[in-house]
Amino acid sequence: MNITFDKVTGQFQLNNDRISYVMQVLNGGYLAHLYFGSKISRYRGSAALSYYDRGFSPQPYDFRHDRTFSLDTQPLEYSTYGIGDYRITPLHIQYKNGSTITDLRYKGHKIIAGKPELTGLPATYALSDEDAQTLEIELVDETEKVNVFLSYTIFHTLPVICRSSRILNNSDKAIRILKADSLSLDFRDHDFDMLTLYGAHANERNLCRQPLQHSIQTVASNRGASSHQQSPFIALAKPQTNEQQGEVYGFSLVYSGNFAIQTEVDQFGCTRLNIGLNPLDFSWQLTSGQSFQTPETVSVYSAEGLNDMSHTFHQLYRTRLIRGSYKEKLRPILVNNWEATYFDFNEAKIDQLASDAADLGIELLVLDDGWFGQRNDDNTSLGDWFVNTAKLPDGLKGLAEKVIARGLKFGLWVEPEMVSEASELYKAHADWCIQVAGHSFTEGRHQLILDLSRQDVCDYLVDTLSSVFSSAPISYVKWDMNRHMTEIGSAQLPPERQRETAHRYMLGLYQIMDKLTAKFPDILFESCSGGGGRFDAGILYYMPQTWTSDNTDAICRLKIQHGTSLVFPPISMGAHVSVIPNHQVGRSTPMQTRAFTAMAGTFGYELDLGKLSTADKAAVKEHVALYKKIRPTCQLGTYTRLLSPFESNESAWQAISTDGNQVVVTYCKILAEPASQIRILKLAGLDSNAEYKITDCYKPKRLSLVYADEPGSNLIGQSFGGDELMNAGITIDRIDADFISTMWILEKVK
Numbered sequence: 001m002n003i004t005f006d007k008v009t010g011q012f013q014l015n016n017d018r019i020s021y022v023m024q025v026l027n028g029g030y031l032a033h034l035y036f037g038s039k040i041s042r043y044r045g046s047a048a049l050s051y052y053d054r055g056f057s058p059q060p061y062d063f064r065h066d067r068t069f070s071l072d073t074q075p076l077e078y079s080t081y082g083i084g085d086y087r088i089t090p091l092h093i094q095y096k097n098g099s100t101i102t103d104l105r106y107k108g109h110k111i112i113a114g115k116p117e118l119t120g121l122p123a124t125y126a127l128s129d130e131d132a133q134t135l136e137i138e139l140v141d142e143t144e145k146v147n148v149f150l151s152y153t154i155f156h157t158l159p160v161i162c163r164s165s166r167i168l169n170n171s172d173k174a175i176r177i178l179k180a181d182s183l184s185l186d187f188r189d190h191d192f193d194m195l196t197l198y199g200a201h202a203n204e205r206n207l208c209r210q211p212l213q214h215s216i217q218t219v220a221s222n223r224g225a226s227s228h229q230q231s232p233f234i235a236l237a238k239p240q241t242n243e244q245q246g247e248v249y250g251f252s253l254v255y256s257g258n259f260a261i262q263t264e265v266d267q268f269g270c271t272r273l274n275i276g277l278n279p280l281d282f283s284w285q286l287t288s289g290q291s292f293q294t295p296e297t298v299s300v301y302s303a304e305g306l307n308d309m310s311h312t313f314h315q316l317y318r319t320r321l322i323r324g325s326y327k328e329k330l331r332p333i334l335v336n337n338w339e340a341t342y343f344d345f346n347e348a349k350i351d352q353l354a355s356d357a358a359d360l361g362i363e364l365l366v367l368d369d370g371w372f373g374q375r376n377d378d379n380t381s382l383g384d385w386f387v388n389t390a391k392l393p394d395g396l397k398g399l400a401e402k403v404i405a406r407g408l409k410f411g412l413w414v415e416p417e418m419v420s421e422a423s424e425l426y427k428a429h430a431d432w433c434i435q436v437a438g439h440s441f442t443e444g445r446h447q448l449i450l451d452l453s454r455q456d457v458c459d460y461l462v463d464t465l466s467s468v469f470s471s472a473p474i475s476y477v478k479w480d481m482n483r484h485m486t487e488i489g490s491a492q493l494p495p496e497r498q499r500e501t502a503h504r505y506m507l508g509l510y511q512i513m514d515k516l517t518a519k520f521p522d523i524l525f526e527s528c529s530g531g532g533g534r535f536d537a538g539i540l541y542y543m544p545q546t547w548t549s550d551n552t553d554a555i556c557r558l559k560i561q562h563g564t565s566l567v568f569p570p571i572s573m574g575a576h577v578s579v580i581p582n583h584q585v586g587r588s589t590p591m592q593t594r595a596f597t598a599m600a601g602t603f604g605y606e607l608d609l610g611k612l613s614t615a616d617k618a619a620v621k622e623h624v625a626l627y628k629k630i631r632p633t634c635q636l637g638t639y640t641r642l643l644s645p646f647e648s649n650e651s652a653w654q655a656i657s658t659d660g661n662q663v664v665v666t667y668c669k670i671l672a673e674p675a676s677q678i679r680i681l682k683l684a685g686l687d688s689n690a691e692y693k694i695t696d697c698y699k700p701k702r703l704s705l706v707y708a709d710e711p712g713s714n715l716i717g718q719s720f721g722g723d724e725l726m727n728a729g730i731t732i733d734r735i736d737a738d739f740i741s742t743m744w745i746l747e748k749v750k
């Protein structure tokens with residue numbers, strides 16, 4: 001890994017063994033983008049920038065005699081508004097005189113060992129000064145006295161560039177930032193498909209693949225959260241790229257609030273990609289001497305397909321984003337009482353659930369919503385974080401001790417960012433909500449959002465939650481958030497800063513999460529927002545796992561987890577088995593399929609174990625034992641998608657342990673078909689020269705409508721070469737029912 005600057009050519013080159021990123025300071029000091037892709041030892045400009053006189057593409061004044069030079073026609077690194085580049089701009093600032101023109105020229109740069117932190121924001125980090133190198137380029141607008149620092153980090157071993165920008169107001173007047181992106185990247189063609197993840201509550205992260213168009217395409221959230229509806233992710237893949245091969249650029253914004261990702265294919269067939277905070281309803285007042293830091297965007301390049309891109313994201317996020325004692329720790333198998341009881345529980349019921357869970361080998365019991373205030377339904381009590389002793393007479397401590405005595409750990413649900421209108425907190429502090437004076441407010445789930453742009457509210461939450469978390473032996477916290485922002489404004493901000501509220505909220509939230517996770521380092525935090533409404537890299541920096549979706553139906557989960565895995569590692573994805581008929585979609589699926597699907601993430605249960613049939617209880621016991629055997633592989637191994645539920649009636653994935661010795665392969669057929677093709681499943685990423693023994697195969701009984709979860713296969717005990725398993729594949733037995741799954745476990749023969 002190294003970063004070089006050639007004074008003669010003005011060229012920067014960031015290199016590691018897999019990628020290169022190249023920029024050049026052009027005449028006039030404009031910063032051009034030259035290349036991002038597979039490693040080029042020394043970039044000398046064979047694909048030279050071309051200069052033509054293009055109609056309606058104007059010249060900067062200094063270049064007025066050279067009609068071939070226009071900012072409108074060059075690939076630029078961080079273009080600005082108002083000086084002849086008409087494409088989407090990453091930076092838009094309004095000055096005291098009303099002007100919105102910014103003209104940035106190269107001023108200087110520094111190369112730093114390692115990776116500096118981003119003040120107040122989550123970001124990836126380097127493991128040591130040798131693990132990464134950072135280039136900071138300083139651009140300046142000499143007229144407005146504004147400096148922009150573009151930061152580029154390259155990691156030693158990963159095909160990743162992390163970018164962010166910082167705007168410094170060096171003038172003596174306040175300026176207003178209207179838009180400041182983290183990344184702007186120009187490509188010299190538009191031969192790409194764009195892959196994005198869209199969805200809804202209980203239907204998150206569906207994969208959408210469509211060709212880039214000659215227009216501006218936007219993926220965004222204006223909901224005050226990264227959202228279920230769109231994810232802060234985009235990949236640009238060559239049309240031929242698939243899971244196993246082809247070029248792809250993946251981008252993930254490390255932020256949990258409003259964002260916008262835009263692509264523009266311009267008049268000459270070039271593509272610009274901008275990623276950052278959503279400029280809608282955003283502005284930031286920067287007084288003299290102050291600076292504004294944008295969130296970070298992670299850019300991954302792969303020449304080897306989507307799985308390889310995901311492997312890089314998984315590795316980066318597992319090892320250089322997630323922090324704390326649970327970073328590489330195996331996650332416990334949990335049972336959560338939400339779908340078991342909803343609000344209708346008491347100490348005896350929860351204790352019984354703990355007892356049933358202990359019998360089956362489950363390791364953690366999570367008490368979900370309803371333990372506090374008068375919370376017997378979702379109309380009330382958010383903010384009143386004191387125990388409802390009618391339900392739990394011995395308090396959280398008494399219950400937790402009972403659960404622990406049964407051999408489980410105890411976990412707790414909270415939704416701290418919210419307040420119910422019917423609550424003590426709201427009575428005392430109605431002005432603590434996000435609101436605009438004089439307007440009535442919109443409610444979602446009968447709740448309002450606390451104004452985390454206020455320091456007093458943040459301090460209050462840190463104190464209150466600290467008391468709750470220390471009131472009982474709590475090992476796990478599920479941090480929920482169940483509505484989006486409306487009437488965005490803060491009672492404490494002056495009019496000229498009202499449009500800062502949503503971003504200030506995120507900064508407040510990050511501050512709270514930072515303090516609490518530092519104060520309670522042994523608690524495993526799982527974030528949640530009505531399922532996966534805030535499944536993003538920003539939150540992952542503080543909380544190492546996220547509840548993937550409120551939809552626990554195994555078949556819906558095939559898509560939800562497949563989409564999520566584009567960016568996020570399985571260890572970060574909460575996945576639970578629930579009852580049938582499923583509470584969200586009414587579907588009945590075999591217990592084995594529910595379990596195998598949930599084993600693709602951090603495994604758990606979300607049902608009343610006591611109500612299971614004897615056969616189902618036996619199955620749960622078996623699945624819990626099985627998961628313990630394969631947990632390190634599922635949680636820490638290399639996860640690869642083999643068949644896509646978005647493209648077919650089936651789904652398959654595999655995980656290879658970190659030492660390469662264990663392989664877990666799962667296949668699921670969604671609907672049975674007459675005269676179906678015999679599926680040959682080809683494995684991936686094995687050692688071609690090694691032998692693998694199939695030690696277990698869990699499959700349904702042939703022609704049985706009663707799904708028995710019995711192991712058994714004629715392949716068990718047989719060994720095959722890695723080359724054979726990858727190239728010839730394994731035959732999947734014909735299956736005669738819907739929603740059937742099979743799992744193979746292979747061990748490398750030493």
Ligand code: DGJ
Nearest residue numbers: 338368369528530531550
């Ligand atoms: C939404 C979450 O996603 C659910 O798992 C559950 O915790 C409920 N909130 C509780 O209100």
